[in-house]
Amino acid sequence: GLAWPARVADASPPNDWSSSVQWDFHPLDTQAFPAVDLARSCGAAGGVAPAVFNAANEVCVSAFLAGTLPFTGIVDTVAQVVQRSGPAVPAGGALTLEDVLTAEAWARSEASGLVSVHA
Secondary structure, three states, X not given: XXXXXXXXXXXOOOOOOOOOOOOOOOOOOOOOOHHHHHHHHHHHXXXXXXXXXXXXXXXXXXXXXXXXXXXXXXXXXXXXXHHHOOOOOOOOOOOOHHHHHHHHHHHHHHHHHHHXXXX
């Protein structure tokens, strides 16, 4: 969590798993949580797209935690990296570990460059 190991002031109380509780689940608000649709589209694209998304997200979250990227900049920056990446599956359609690792390293570098603009 963002405040681990401390609790965020005024957060809801911890769950008491020894008693029955009712939870209501509602459809996801993709306007409020745009990263979910972006992650889904990367998963659907397959190939290196999930690795690009994950690598960019890790760089952005680290920058946010370090105070060099605003929270609202995470999704925007990850989306830019995903949009700038090449095809999800290399020409020929045969995806290799080297393809994934190359895309992952590229995404980290690209995200770091975009984050440095905010610093």
